[in-house]
Amino acid sequence: MARDSIPLHVVPPGEPGLSGNAPPLLRELLERVRRLLDDGESSAIDLSALPLTPADLAWLRDKLGTGEIAVTLHAHGESTLNETGCPGIWWVTHRNEQGAVMSQFIEAAFVPELVKAHPRDVLTGQEYLESMISGC
Helix, strand or coil, X not given: CCHHHCCCCCCCCCCCCCCCCCHHHHHHHHHHHHXXXXXXXXXXXXXXXXXXXXXXXXXXXXXXXXXXXXXXXXXXXXXXXXXXXXXXXEEEEEECCCCCEEEEEEEECCCCHHHCXXXXXXXXXXXXXXXXXXXX
16 A cells, blocks of 8 residues: 555644543543432542643643632641532642642542531530530
C-alpha cells in the first residue's frame, strides 16, 4: 500500500498538562451518586492517590462547578468542604498548618462525614442544654 493511500487523521492537541485521567472520574462519580441515592452509601475518591496533574484537577474542578455550601474546619490546619455544582458531590481539601495541601477527596454524600456531629458531642450538647434549663 502506498503511503499516499493511507488515511491520515490529525488530532488537535488537548489542553496543555491534561493527562486524560480526569474525564473517567465523572463516570465514576455518576455511579457513586447512583449508589448514594439507591442505598444511602457515601463514598470518597482520594484525588491525591490518582495520577492527576494540576491541569487535570483544574479541569475537574471547572467541570463540577461550585455549589451553594462551603464549610471550613480549623484543626491542625484548615479543611475545606465545598459542595460542587452537582449536589451530593463535595470537594474536600485538607491543608497542614503551613497551608500546603495534604490531601484532596471528592465525596459523594448527602453531608460529608467530617461535618456530622459525633454522638458523644451531641450528648455534651444535651448535657449543656439540661444544665441551662435547670439554672433558669
